[in-house]
Amino acid sequence: MTELLQPATHWQGAIPKQAFAVVMDGPRVLLREHAEGLLADRLPRYDELFWHIESSVPWHYMGNFSGPWGAEPAMAWSLSIAPDGFIWVDVRSLLALLTPVGFDLLGRCMQVLEWSETHQFCGRCGGPMQAHARGERARVCAPCGSSVYPRINPCVIAIISRGDELLLAQATRFTNGMYSALAGFMEAGESAEQTLIREVREEVGVEIANIRYHASQSWPFSSSLMLGFFADYVSGEIVCQEDEIADAQFFHYEQLPVVPPKGSIARALIDQFIAERKHA
Incomplete structure (x- = not known):
């Protein structure tokens, strides 16, 4: 079992x-x-x-x-x-x-x-929040009746490919030399595809196309929902966003740096790309 x-x-x-x-x-x-x-x-x-x-x-x-x-x-x-x-x-x-x-x-x-x-008190009137009377996963303000449910932060993550190469980046917060897929949070009014185009352009300065959805993963660190994609490199030279990206490079799938551990959607995307290239 x-x-x-x-x-x-x-x-x-x-x-x-x-x-x-x-x-x-x-x-x-x-x-x-x-x-x-x-x-x-x-x-x-x-x-x-x-x-x-x-x-x-x-x-x-x-x-x-x-x-x-x-x-x-x-x-x-x-x-x-x-x-x-x-x-x-x-x-x-x-x-x-x-x-x-x-x-x-x-x-x-x-x-x-x-x-x-983080929701002990109402964000509208400041009153104390209490459990939902019918057992829903919600907190309710007794004075004003406002209710709050757990919030999820949607985020996109993607492997950008150029032939047998994939674009990986080392975030400034990484301390172990690891490189990972590019990722970023969605902004109000954006679709997932618009977010991915914007984030890739902001973080490494390149343009992409042919965006394909692959899978998603709930990620508890900052209550995120990771939406995983593949996309093709189109044009542009890599220019790293200094406050977020320490380095970014295209790597051949047989010569990868330290990458995220198994169990993460970043690693799943990398492994899927490798499998597809080996059988191409």
């Missing part, structure tokens, strides 16, 4: 002792210190943390997480506790170690908890 996450928002009754306790502190998750393998083997269960979690601390039902262990609900808390036998692990470091389903669960928890913590 493979891992499966059935997302849900409304839980009635007490939290079961064997429920998965997804405890997060910003981008970190609490895991068993010496456990490896599936996420289910590494997450604490609720009965292990019961005495460390005050009843007043809000929690969020994320859905049923099932696999070889059976099916149990997954609850998320935002806390800074670290009982004996557990350690804090950066979620990003788990990208290549977990299954897509396991990473999806952590990503959902991370985004929901951040949204909940």
